[in-house]
Amino acid sequence: MPSSRPGRIGWPCGRLGASAIGGAIGALGLVLPAAAQASEQVPFNLSSLSIEELANIEIYSVAKSAEPLSEAPAAVFVITHDDIVRSGAATVPDMLRLAPNLQVAQITATSFAITARGFNGSASDKLLVLVDGRSVYTPFVSGVFWDAQNVLPEDVERIEVISGPGAALWGANAVNGVINIVTRKASDTQGLLLSGGGGSLERRGAVRYGGKLGPDLAFRVYGMAADHSHDLTGAGADAKDGWSQGQGGFRIDWTPGRDVATLQGDIYKGSEDQPTTPDMSIRGHNLLARWMHTLSASSMLQVQAYYDDIARSVPTVADQSLRTYDLDVQHSFAVGSRQQIVWGGGVRVMRDNFVIVPNNPSSPYNQFFDPVSRTLTLSNVFVQDTVDLKPTLKLILGLKVEDDPYVAAAPLPSVRLSWKVSGDDLLWASVSRAIRAPSRLDRDFFETSGSTVVLKGGNFQAEQLVAYEVGYRGQRSARLSASVSAFYNVYQDLRTFEFSPGGGLPLTIQNRMEGATYGVEVWTSYQAVRWWRLTAGFNWLHENLRFKAGASKLGGISSAGNDPDYQVSLRSTMDLSRSVALDLDLRSIGALPEPASPAYTELNGKLSWAVTDRIELSLVGANLLHARHTEFGQGAASVQLGATGVETGRSLTLNARLRY
Numbered sequence: 001m002p003s004s005r006p007g008r009i010g011w012p013c014g015r016l017g018a019s020a021i022g023g024a025i026g027a028l029g030l031v032l033p034a035a036a037q038a039s040e041q042v043p044f045n046l047s048s049l050s051i052e053e054l055a056n057i058e059i060y061s062v063a064k065s066a067e068p069l070s071e072a073p074a075a076v077f078v079i080t081h082d083d084i085v086r087s088g089a090a091t092v093p094d095m096l097r098l099a100p101n102l103q104v105a106q107i108t109a110t111s112f113a114i115t116a117r118g119f120n121g122s123a124s125d126k127l128l129v130l131v132d133g134r135s136v137y138t139p140f141v142s143g144v145f146w147d148a149q150n151v152l153p154e155d156v157e158r159i160e161v162i163s164g165p166g167a168a169l170w171g172a173n174a175v176n177g178v179i180n181i182v183t184r185k186a187s188d189t190q191g192l193l194l195s196g197g198g199g200s201l202e203r204r205g206a207v208r209y210g211g212k213l214g215p216d217l218a219f220r221v222y223g224m225a226a227d228h229s230h231d232l233t234g235a236g237a238d239a240k241d242g243w244s245q246g247q248g249g250f251r252i253d254w255t256p257g258r259d260v261a262t263l264q265g266d267i268y269k270g271s272e273d274q275p276t277t278p279d280m281s282i283r284g285h286n287l288l289a290r291w292m293h294t295l296s297a298s299s300m301l302q303v304q305a306y307y308d309d310i311a312r313s314v315p316t317v318a319d320q321s322l323r324t325y326d327l328d329v330q331h332s333f334a335v336g337s338r339q340q341i342v343w344g345g346g347v348r349v350m351r352d353n354f355v356i357v358p359n360n361p362s363s364p365y366n367q368f369f370d371p372v373s374r375t376l377t378l379s380n381v382f383v384q385d386t387v388d389l390k391p392t393l394k395l396i397l398g399l400k401v402e403d404d405p406y407v408a409a410a411p412l413p414s415v416r417l418s419w420k421v422s423g424d425d426l427l428w429a430s431v432s433r434a435i436r437a438p439s440r441l442d443r444d445f446f447e448t449s450g451s452t453v454v455l456k457g458g459n460f461q462a463e464q465l466v467a468y469e470v471g472y473r474g475q476r477s478a479r480l481s482a483s484v485s486a487f488y489n490v491y492q493d494l495r496t497f498e499f500s501p502g503g504g505l506p507l508t509i510q511n512r513m514e515g516a517t518y519g520v521e522v523w524t525s526y527q528a529v530r531w532w533r534l535t536a537g538f539n540w541l542h543e544n545l546r547f548k549a550g551a552s553k554l555g556g557i558s559s560a561g562n563d564p565d566y567q568v569s570l571r572s573t574m575d576l577s578r579s580v581a582l583d584l585d586l587r588s589i590g591a592l593p594e595p596a597s598p599a600y601t602e603l604n605g606k607l608s609w610a611v612t613d614r615i616e617l618s619l620v621g622a623n624l625l626h627a628r629h630t631e632f633g634q635g636a637a638s639v640q641l642g643a644t645g646v647e648t649g650r651s652l653t654l655n656a657r658l659r660y
Contacts, residue, residue, distance in 0.1 A: 051481050051527055055424075061130075061160040063384065063396070064169050064298070064342050065332050073396065073418035073428035075471055075485035075521055077101050078380040079159040081184070085575060086583045088606035089601035090204055090226070090654070092149045095156070095180070096589070097604075100523040100537020101163035104590075105597075105631040107645045108241040110147035110272050113632050116163040116177030117487065118541055119515050119561035122632075126436055126463075128166065132183055132264065133287050134306045139350050139376055142173055142439040145306065148284055148310060150247050150268065152206055152222055154193060157184040162488060163521060165467045167400030168414035171380055175434040175465050176489075181265075184503075186210055186218035187251040197620075197655030204655075206530035216255045223248040230273060231646040234634045239646040245282075258294040263287075277317050277360075284310040298334035302344075303327075320354045338388040345381035346528035352376070352440065366448045369440060376405040376491050384414075392420040398432075406438040407462050409504050423473035436463040442495065442509050445538045455497070458508035464492040482524040489517045492635065496547065497554040512552075515545035515562060531575040536545025539567050556594070564590030565600070579610040595633025595645065601625060601639060616657045623650045 026136055049057070055070040057080070060074040069078055079098045089095040093112045097104045105113040107122050115124045125142035128135065131151065136144055159181050166174040173301050191212040196205035203226065210220035227244040230256035249266035267285040274280055288306040295301055308324040330344030338654035353373040358366050389395055396416040403409040414432035438460045447455040471485035500506060523537040542565070545557050567590040575581050588601040608618035623629065632645040 002195070004374065006163075007158065024121070042334045044330070047214040049080065051475060051479060051525060054080070054622050055288060055516045055523065056077070056473055057158065059158075059160050061162055061166070061170075061178055062184070063386070064330060070424075070473065070475070071418070072418070073394070073426070073430065073467065073471075075101060075483070075487075077161045077483070077523060079161065079516070081203045082155055082487045084153050084156050084159075086134060086581065086606065086608075086655075087585060087604070088151060088583070088608075088618060090202070090620075092144055092151060093182070094622075095153065095159060096161070097585070098571070099161040100535075100567075101521050101539065102161055102177070103567065103589075104178075104538075105592075106640070106648050107632045109231050109646075110243050111269075112146045114144070114146065115560070115561070115563075116161070117489065117519065118543055118563045119176060120563050121331040121561055123441075124561070125173065125439065126177075128170050128174035128178045130170075130178070130180045130287060132181070133290065133304055133328070134286065134308065135324075135348075137173055139309075139440050140320065140322070140354065141441045142436060145282075145310070145312075146268075148268065148271065150224070150245065151183065152208060153223055154195070154206075154208070155183050155189060155220075155222070156527060157182045157188070157571075161252045163485070164430075165414070165432045167412040168432060169382060169384060171378075171400055171402045171412065171573045172404060172410070172435050172437040172462070175436050175463075175595060176239075183251070186220045186251045187212075187255075189220045190218070193367065195655065197214075197618075197653050199493060199620075199651055199653030201229050201649065201651040202653060204653075211398040215251070219250065219252045221248070221250045227328060231649060232628060233646055234630070239458045240273045240275045243270060243272040246646045255459045259604075260290075262290045264598075274314060278469075280314045282283075283311045285638070294331070298340070300332045301331050302331075311343070313626040316357055317360050318354070318356045320352070322350060324350045325349045335578035336482045340341040341383065343381075343383040346379070350376045350378070350380040354440065363571060365450065365454060367570075368446050369444045370446055371444065374440065374593070378405060379403045392434055394418045402437075404437045404458075404462070406443055410435050410437075410462060414489060421474075424476075425472070426524070427470075427472055429542060430467070431465050431469075434467065436465075438462060445509075449488050453506040455509075457462075458510055460495065460499075460509045461493055463494050463511065466490045480524065483522070485521045487517075487519060488519075491515055491545070494545070494560055496551055496559070498552045498591065499554075503552075507552075507554065512548045512550070513545060513557070514548060515543070517541060517543045517545075535569075535571040537567075541565060558594035562591055562592045562594060562597075566590045581608045581610075582606070583608075589631070592633055597630050597633040600631070602629065614659045618657075620653045621651070622653075624649055626650065 056068045058066045059079055060066055062074045062076055077099045084095050093104055096102050103115050103120050109112055111122050113120045113122050113124055115127050119126050123141045123143045129144050136149055162178040166178040170178055175275050195207040206224035208222035212218050224336045225246040228242055230242040231239040251264035254261040262467050265287040269283040272280045290304040292302045305327045311321040313319045326348045329344035330467040334340050354369045355372055356368045380402040381541050387395045398414040400412040401409055412433055412575035416429040416430040438619040443457040444461040445457050468488045474484045475481045492514050494513035496510055496512040497507050500509045506623040519541040519657050521539050525535045527533050545560055547553050572584045583606045585604040591599040602623050606620045607620055608616055610616050628649050630647050630648040634645050
């Protein structure tokens, strides 16, 4: 098949732009004297939450309202603040490796394949990702630019990871899962934080300061920068994928009486080496405002708006930009003593521009979007009704109707049933529908060779899923908790590439694949002794996909994604003494079919020493078992899978952190 993969028109980033953090550091100098008395008194050898406390963590993503994890009727895993800080994870993909219900594979230094329940690739398009309720979805490919998603690890409160559809609340593209990254309130990040480190592959530094301007008004500002060396190809050559980036931002929380108001924003700039073209530059900024008002003990109103601007450029190759304006309103209230309703709606306007320079010498084809620019408007309304059939039995009915710019309004219903068998055991089951809406790549992308049109978007329709799930979550004792879920997913109208009638060119993007996947997800946490906790996870996935009659079968079934049959994880968290902690993360991943990648087992770890309550030194190691390994193959990939992978290397990093 002629090459039309997004990697040819270049997605990623590059060389450090100091201006991205200059504003934040300048602001730090202005506010530091005014609030130096408000230091964040948090020791570094943080004791993990107990098993009971973990079960009662409040999460938001399953119901769009706060509920204890133990009562959430979905396959949801929570990566806590403590998990992130203790692991030494510095990037969002590394943080997500801590979730046993996600598949995370590194392709290049800045390109990752991340998904839940299959269909993985660098352009993975069935996973919705949110940062504080701000969607980081892009209409270019219905995926996520992972190289642009940077959050200071110390500022993450938790990451809620749902495997399984969430479209009834979150809309299109919440097909196989939802990730919601929740950052800490400004009042929880008071005082000065300085952190930095370097090692064999990466160098990082960050500064953050939080203070109060009144009893109800807290703020923080931060700046951070990072630089990463190149990886190696399978032949041992320079993969030319090194990168550097700077980022700064702020958050303000105001909590007068029955209201909570938040204003936050980020700005970043960076660059990434490219194997065959000039370096790619990236930049972006965002601003989010949220207001929550408590109407009564059982009623809450929330209004959220955000603006997001991104731009990515490879000189002489391509320039792309995207501006997103989003408004979302929701209201929750009780009806009597046995019924809780949350409803709302929103609108999102996306203005994009994607210019691909013709006659690019790195490709034998001319590629372009037609039209070059579009304004896409997405609107929705939703309602979810939770009914207490009995004190221990709940029925949750949800429906979202979303009007997509490419296809007609789509109903996205969900039915869930949860049964609290005992105070510590929950059984749940669900049936739900989700869609993956068409992207610009599906509808507006063209590829030509001379005067011949090789590939063009067609009348591509939404990909569809009907998902059946059952699960159990429980605490078997004060030391042991477990979660088990099983799923059967039926897919229709998956993306394919078809010859024109008569078997000739141009190829068109159509919906000629279907089939089913099924699998099991298990994770458990065991407090062996007071100072040692073990967390284990196991996933098994089987895919049974097929082409519809008359399909051209170009790219084969692997064009849908590249997934292992299984993955196993084991995490050990130990407080060796009052000031020394050792954390180890072992993962074993099955082989990938195409691009072929052998099964592998790797170990990450962190040894930390709390010199005082304010100073920590740590040694972080990644991929400790092998000098190099492949996570996503090194051969040519299809349009779904994107760039060719490299070999990920072992790394050691020495870090220091100071709080005041």
